[in-house]
Amino acid sequence: MDERTFERLAQEYAGRLYSVAYRMLGHRADAEDAVQRALLKCFAARASYSPRWAVSTWLYRAVANVCIDELRRRKVRGEQVDNVEAAVLPPPAGHRLDLTRALEAVPREARMLLALHYVNGLGYRELAAIRGISVNTVKSQLARGKAILKQALQAGGHDGSD
Amino acid sequence: MDRTDDTLREFFAVQAPAGLGRRLRQALREEPRALDALIDKFHVEASERGIARLLYGRGRDVAAGRGRRHAEQARQELAEYLGGRRTFFTVPVDLGGIGEFQERVLDEANRIPFGQVTSYSDLARRIGHPRAARAVGNALGANPVPVIVPCHRVIRGDGSWGHYAFGGALKTRLLELERTTPLLVGCASTRIVCRRGCAHEQRIGEQGRVVFASVADAAGVGYRACKVCRPRDAAA
Numbered sequence: 001m002d003e004r005t006f007e008r009l010a011q012e013y014a015g016r017l018y019s020v021a022y023r024m025l026g027h028r029a030d031a032e033d034a035v036q037r038a039l040l041k042c043f044a045a046r047a048s049y050s051p052r053w054a055v056s057t058w059l060y061r062a063v064a065n066v067c068i069d070e071l072r073r074r075k076v077r078g079e080q081v082d083n084v085e086a087a088v089l090p091p092p093a094g095h096r097l098d099l100t101r102a103l104e105a106v107p108r109e110a111r112m113l114l115a116l117h118y119v120n121g122l123g124y125r126e127l128a129a130i131r132g133i134s135v136n137t138v139k140s141q142l143a144r145g146k147a148i149l150k151q152a153l154q155a156g157g158h159d160g161s162d
Numbered sequence: 163m164d165r166t167d168d169t170l171r172e173f174f175a176v177q178a179p180a181g182l183g184r185r186l187r188q189a190l191r192e193e194p195r196a197l198d199a200l201i202d203k204f205h206v207e208a209s210e211r212g213i214a215r216l217l218y219g220r221g222r223d224v225a226a227g228r229g230r231r232h233a234e235q236a237r238q239e240l241a242e243y244l245g246g247r248r249t250f251f252t253v254p255v256d257l258g259g260i261g262e263f264q265e266r267v268l269d270e271a272n273r274i275p276f277g278q279v280t281s282y283s284d285l286a287r288r289i290g291h292p293r294a295a296r297a298v299g300n301a302l303g304a305n306p307v308p309v310i311v312p313c314h315r316v317i318r319g320d321g322s323w324g325h326y327a328f329g330g331a332l333k334t335r336l337l338e339l340e341r342t343t344p345l346l347v348g349c350a351s352t353r354i355v356c357r358r359g360c361a362h363e364q365r366i367g368e369q370g371r372v373v374f375a376s377v378a379d380a381a382g383v384g385y386r387a388c389k390v391c392r393p394r395d396a397a398a
Contacts, residue, residue: 003190006190007187007190010183010186010187010190011183011186011187014178014182014183014186015178015182015183018176018178018179018182019174019175019176019178022176023174023176028179032179032182032185035182035186036185036186036189037342039186039189039190040189040190043190045368048368048369050369053369058369061371061372064373065344065371065372065373066373068373068374068375068379069344069345069373069375071375072345072346072374072375072376073277073278073341075375075376099169099170099173107379107382108375108379109379109382109383114170114174115174118167118170118171118173118174118175119174119175119176131372131383132348132349132350132353132370132372133383133384134384137383137384141383146166146170149166149170150166153166153169
């Protein structure tokens with residue numbers, strides 16, 4: 001893959017990668033830094049890219065890897081996601097606030113799958129390829145994460161049912 | 163598909179900040195600040211028992227007999243560490259000739275996990291001398307094998323770097339490197355999770371690498387811990 005093609009791809013996916021990173025890290029600057037680091041890693045490894053792999057899978061896995069490792073570091077430092085941003089930005093209204101809090105209670109792997117699924121509409125197979133897990137694990141993790149968010153919506157008085 | 167899906171889809175959609183694409187393009191055009199090239203600035207002194215000193219600047223390796231093997235191993239592991247391909251050292255160190263207090267300090271410094279930092283006073287507390295932060299600083303300053311025994315992971319309580327034998331700029335770059343190097347890497351085909359730098363991890367192809375935040379997270383999605391590098395010991 002040549003430089004120009006990669007730049008075009010980076011431009012095309014930047015917004016979606018950012019959305020995933022933001023929902024994982026809860027902080028704008030950290031999300032942008034994560035996207036940048038992920039793209040730089042892919043750029044450095046572009047010679048080993050195989051067209052057998054979907055470009056989207058490659059890029060999403062890179063950003064997922066960076067975000068997950070950043071969460072590991074935060075866990076060790078005992079930081080709470082969203083704390084910094086919450087202090088700076090006006091609080092989101094209604095169910096957004098409930099969901100932001102509820103998302104923190106969702107286990108990391110399930111949270112990552114939720115973000116990839118809802119930001120990009122990715123299917124089970126692609127999610128499984130991105131995180132290197134089985135399709136059945138994807139389904140169970142998504143169901144688990146969604147149940148936690150749904151419970152938060154209902155507790156907040158926002159009916160999420162049919 | 164229910165209303166929850168619509169709500170979640172709306173919630174997860176985030177507006178990217180203005181100028182993101184331009185900033186990313188610019189970042190791709192900048193030269194990466196690779197540390198690999200610094201390997202030539204390091205040289206080691208090795209005894210039969212292990213690495214006795216690690217020096218930075220001009221000089222050459224000093225080793226004889228079995229020490230030569232230790233020196234070669236140290237050089238290779240250092241190169242991998244500086245290249246972001248290793249998070250731990252297995253080369254033996256020879257700390258003979260240092261005092262008991264310094265040995266305890268260095269032993270405790272060696273327990274600070276990759277990518278984390280602690281303060282001088284915290285380290286003093288951990289070795290049972292809570293009022294000896296300054297003495298701990300002196301003991302770390304005289305660390306004969308910096309980087310391998312990671313005294314760069316000890317900083318002042320106010321967050322500033324403090325003294326570093328190889329200079330503050332290098333301490334910054336080492337901490338930056340550790341901040342951007344993942345610790346736990348899983349292999350998508352074998353479903354085994356290793357520490358970055360394990361011989362098994364180094365065989366994972368670029369497209370089979372999955373990073374995890376903990377061994378428990380990896381186990382939750384069907385991965386098991388490597389029996390060689392034992393990642394559970396390195397990441398809680």
